[in-house]
Amino acid sequence: MNLKKWVTFAAAAGFAGGAFAQDSNSLSIEGEAMVTETAAPAHMENVSTIYSGWRFRSTETQALETDDFDNPAFVFVEQGMDLWGKVEGAAEKSCASCHEDVADFAGLRTQLPRVDDGQLVAMEDLINECRTERMAAEPWEWSKGNMTAMTALIGLQSRGMPISVATDGEAAPFWEQGKELYYTRVGQLDMACSNCHEDNYGVMIRADHLSQGQINGFPTYRLKNAKLNSIHGRFKGCMKNIRAEPFKEGGPEFKALELYLASRGQGLSVETPSVRN
Ligand code: HEC
Ligand code: HEC
Structure with missing residues (x-):
């Protein structure tokens, strides 16, 4: 499925999100500066700069993360x-x-x-x-x-520290498995994570602004469901949206995918607990 078709589908499926402003590019939480943009790690062949999901949210949503009193998480x-x-x-x-x-x-x-x-x-x-x-x-x-x-x-306790997962040695086979899953098309819509979060980040899907699908802010408070959402819970949601049978939360596939996604965010600051729409 191409993105245009998907946009139509997403509208029908009731995808909703906040308006996109991106007025604000620099995030500081409780006075501490966060890295929300940095050079992509060498293993990412198709992307040169990585961005925190915070960068793609509306000004109002962004503001909720800047101080712990306002952050509903x-x-x-x-x-x-x-x-x-x-x-x-x-x-x-x-x-x-x-x-x-x-x-x-x-x-x-x-x-x-x-x-x-x-x-x-x-x-x-x-x-x-x-x-x-x-x-x-x-x-x-x-x-x-x-x-x-x-x-x-x-x-x-790690907020503000850079993501730095090991991907070599014993971790290598798990990382390879995660990478493979990231690029494998699945579901009735026949899409891979990469089709949205690598090929089309920055694109507006109706009112929602596609990010790179980074995991540096998890668990994430979503305005949509007013609770904290786990990493695997989010993966599950994205798989359901493309009409795929999601893997099990806590299972080997999602853990491998988690490792691979963490490695695509090397150098971004931990923003836990972040706020998203
Ligand atoms: C009976 C003692 C005991 C209790 C109770 C206990 N832990 Fe632990 N925990 C340990 C030991 C021992 C380790 C392994 C050594 C270490 O890393 O400190 C550990 C490891 C951990 C780690 C991994 C740390 C790392 O750096 O790898 C986490 C996270 C953790 N515990 C969280 C918890 C949480 C949350 C609870 C309560 C729900 C809890 N623990 C209850 C003794 C305990
Ligand atoms: C059809 C497009 C699409 C596909 C395919 C897709 N997602 Fe998403 N994903 C979204 C949208 C839309 C959002 C919400 C806006 C955003 O943060 O990008 C989202 C959000 C996320 C987030 C939250 C980012 C944050 O900053 O909180 C993660 C993580 C994520 N996706 C991972 C995945 C993974 C892993 C896959 C593959 C199993 C996947 N997505 C497949 C559309 C997609």
Whole structure:
């Protein structure tokens, strides 16, 4: 399907978004400057400059991210703080029983997903490993509210730091798999992620402005559903929009795709928790 056809389809499917202004090019959050534009990493053959999704949002949406008081995601970060201190499970422990200060996780977001013991692991896996193995508590569902509150709280500790995932060595086969998925056409509309986020970023689709599909701001508060949205939740939404059967959240395909997308954002600042339409 070409983009023109897709625009017609998107209108019929009820795609909606904020108006595009892009008046503002420089983002500073709570006074700290963020990198929202930088040279693309060498492995990206078709793109020379990478941009944070923030650059494609309307002035009003952009403004919500500049200060934590206005950013609606912070209600959920506070929930994450409550969960941090909440005793759960048969071991009768909370996160705080073992991890002295959540600020100790500074830098972690920039390096995930990563390979541990031969497995590609995302932040959600690390959290659930503590819940099941160390707290004897139930794991949290990948994209549910308690998990996104915690990934927002932990991700926030890396805000302003550059994305810097490993793609070589043990990570290489996972990265290759993610790249392959990114360029594979799927679904009834027969489109790949690249058809929109690489070939057509900057294009207006009705009222929505196509970005490069970066993941440096996740979990993201969306005005559309007024909650935090996980990375895999967003992938799922994009696959559904092209009428494809989405992969499983937390499954190997989405984790590989997450690694590949993180590597397309190397050098952009972590903006967690970001605001999008
Ligand atoms: C019984 C002690 C214990 C509890 C309770 C616990 N953790 Fe952990 N956690 C650890 C240990 C030990 C590690 C592995 C060593 C390390 O990286 O600190 C770890 C690792 C992690 C990591 C990966 C850190 C990294 O740099 O790789 C994250 C994220 C994490 N825990 C989050 C949590 C969260 C969130 C909770 C509460 C839901 C929690 N932990 C509860 C002991 C615990
Ligand atoms: C038909 C076009 C289209 C395709 C194909 C598509 N997306 Fe998207 N995607 C969108 C639109 C529209 C948005 C919302 C506006 C934006 O941020 O680009 C979006 C948003 C995103 C975002 C959020 C960006 C941010 O800054 O918050 C990510 C991540 C993303 N897409 C990943 C993917 C992945 C991975 C694939 C392939 C599985 C994919 N998309 C396929 C249209 C598409």
